[in-house]
Amino acid sequence: MQMNRNTLFLVVLALVALMATPSFAQSSSVVEFHGFGGWALGKTDGLKYSFGTQEGQYDNAEMAINASARPMEQLSIVSQIRFDSNSQRGGADLDYAFAEWAFSDAAKIRMGRVKHPFGIYGEVFDVGTLRPFYSLPASLYGANGFTARAYNGAGLTGNLSRGRWGLQYDLYAGQIEGDFEAPGLLTATSANFAEPNIRFSYRVEDTVGGRLNISTPIDGLTVGGSGYSGEAFTDLDNVSTARRDVYAAHVEFIRSSLTIRSEYGHLKNGTDFSADASYVELSYRLREKWQLSARLDSQDVSVNVNPANLPKIFPQLLENKEKALGLSYWFTPGLVVRASWHHIDGNRFAFPERSEDVLRALQTGELDRTTDMLVVGAQFSF
Amino acid sequence: MLVPVVGRAEAVKVVVNAANPSDSMTREKVADLFLKKATRWESGRVATPVDQSDKRSVRGEFSQKLLVKEVAWVKSYWQKMIFSGRATPPAELSSDGEVLEFVRANPDAIGYVSEGTPLTAGIKPVAVKD
Numbered sequence: 001m002q003m004n005r006n007t008l009f010l011v012v013l014a015l016v017a018l019m020a021t022p023s024f025a026q027s028s029s030v031v032e033f034h035g036f037g038g039w040a041l042g043k044t045d046g047l048k049y050s051f052g053t054q055e056g057q058y059d060n061a062e063m064a065i066n067a068s069a070r071p072m073e074q075l076s077i078v079s080q081i082r083f084d085s086n087s088q089r090g091g092a093d094l095d096y097a098f099a100e101w102a103f104s105d106a107a108k109i110r111m112g113r114v115k116h117p118f119g120i121y122g123e124v125f126d127v128g129t130l131r132p133f134y135s136l137p138a139s140l141y142g143a144n145g146f147t148a149r150a151y152n153g154a155g156l157t158g159n160l161s162r163g164r165w166g167l168q169y170d171l172y173a174g175q176i177e178g179d180f181e182a183p184g185l186l187t188a189t190s191a192n193f194a195e196p197n198i199r200f201s202y203r204v205e206d207t208v209g210g211r212l213n214i215s216t217p218i219d220g221l222t223v224g225g226s227g228y229s230g231e232a233f234t235d236l237d238n239v240s241t242a243r244r245d246v247y248a249a250h251v252e253f254i255r256s257s258l259t260i261r262s263e264y265g266h267l268k269n270g271t272d273f274s275a276d277a278s279y280v281e282l283s284y285r286l287r288e289k290w291q292l293s294a295r296l297d298s299q300d301v302s303v304n305v306n307p308a309n310l311p312k313i314f315p316q317l318l319e320n321k322e323k324a325l326g327l328s329y330w331f332t333p334g335l336v337v338r339a340s341w342h343h344i345d346g347n348r349f350a351f352p353e354r355s356e357d358v359l360r361a362l363q364t365g366e367l368d369r370t371t372d373m374l375v376v377g378a379q380f381s382f
Numbered sequence: 383m384l385v386p387v388v389g390r391a392e393a394v395k396v397v398v399n400a401a402n403p404s405d406s407m408t409r410e411k412v413a414d415l416f417l418k419k420a421t422r423w424e425s426g427r428v429a430t431p432v433d434q435s436d437k438r439s440v441r442g443e444f445s446q447k448l449l450v451k452e453v454a455w456v457k458s459y460w461q462k463m464i465f466s467g468r469a470t471p472p473a474e475l476s477s478d479g480e481v482l483e484f485v486r487a488n489p490d491a492i493g494y495v496s497e498g499t500p501l502t503a504g505i506k507p508v509a510v511k512d
Binding site: 032034036064066068073076078080096098100102104105114115117123124127129130157159161163164166219254256288333334381 | 410414419420421422428450452454455457458461462464465466467468470
């Protein structure tokens with residue numbers, strides 16, 4: 001699959017280059033290249049959390065290249081490939097590749113592999129220079145089934161404005177893809193019981209979804225909602241197909257030095273499990289270059305299983321409460337260095353690194369509920 | 383009420399090609415064109431906004447007065463548009479003279495220059511309604 005995606009990216013690049021030759025030059029014949037990336041060190045006081053480990057994980061690096069062209073007045077072609085040192089897919093992945101035909105500003109159709117229009121960050125999932133912390137809130141943007149990497153299919157998007165009101169909408173249908181990660185302890189009764197964590201890809205087929213963003217006359221205030229529904233599949237033998245319904249609401253306020261963002265989401269996966277996720281993120285610029293940030297993040301999962309068969313530590317595996325404080329220094333809007341401290345309560349995303357520690361937790365019924373993590377890193381875009 | 387930006391902002395003059403039928407525009411329309419939330423003139427032709435380098439003070443004046451945003455906000459906005467695959471920013475030119483030359487050569491262009499810049503043949507100012 002990885003080879004296919006890389007090949008597809010090269011084909012799209014070649015098409016973009018060909019279509020941008022002067023013979024097509026009705027409007028902009030320029031192929032534009034942009035990119036983003038980053039590196040971070042994550043170090044925790046015990047359990048593994050996100051990209052942090054007790055020893056300190058240094059090999060968290062990523063880079064993406066974006067190519068776009070407008071060979072005709074109404075036609076845009078865009079593609080992005082991403083390289084991630086921690087990728088489960090072996091390094092490189094096709095983020096998206098799609099064509100867009102604009103009937104007007106209010107109606108544009110998109111076909112191909114399109115970045116998932118979900119919430120505030122869904123479309124700019126990995127772009128570090130568009131957020132106040134190195135990583136996004138795990139509750140909605142972690143590998144947990146809310147936000148997918150992309151949809152494969154067709155969509156309709158557009159902008160409408162009236163006076164100081166603005167509206168941006170997305171409607172789409174097709175298949176969405178994403179990654180899911182859970183503590184191995186959750187599958188303690190299965191063959192994977194000794195694994196520190198289980199991570200797998202999922203797809204939601206026959207998906208119909210949409211997002212609405214409304215910019216209000218209050219300067220800097222945007223509100224909106226997103227949702228989708230479809231049949232969820234995984235490659236795991238012991239996870240059945242189920243109807244997945246996801247909806248979320250978001251609010252964003254950006255004025256001068258102050259940025260406030262908050263989202264709430266609910267996910268229901270058939271009768272298997274459901275999850276509620278929310279976060280509040282606040283940041284403030286000091287003297288333009290410095291930025292202070294704070295975040296509260298929460299996820300609670302409900303699982304439809306018989307409690308009598310569960311290990312004692314099961315409830316804490318279904319919770320994640322994170323408090324984070326961060327400090328960033330912006331050299332330019334395209335380059336930032338940052339440090340942050342994260343205090344995590346619950347083991348939804350924090351788990352032992354070694355199988356023997358998983359077994360010990362299972363046998364003793366004890367697992368450290370809290371994890372502290374320090375992140376130091378740099379992110380850029382151009 | 384028509385308020386020429388040159389009078390209001392005391393620093394920025396919005397300009398279009400002399401062949402463009404528009405003599406006045408709302409501030410929101412100017413902002414929508416430069417942020418590519420709107421991409422067409424009333425005639426249906428695709429507008430071609432042209433920006434100035436962020437090293438120039440007139441860029442800051444334009445962002446503050448017409449877009450009602452800081453330049454840093456605008457830079458972030460374009461990062462979001464680029465990496466979500468929605469749009470790419472207008473070309474950035476490095477002087478008022480280059481902007482005038484670009485607008486003169488492109489009938490669908492819209493740009494801005496410092497207030498004191500004399501307009502050459504083929505260029506006209508646009509009054510901006512508040």
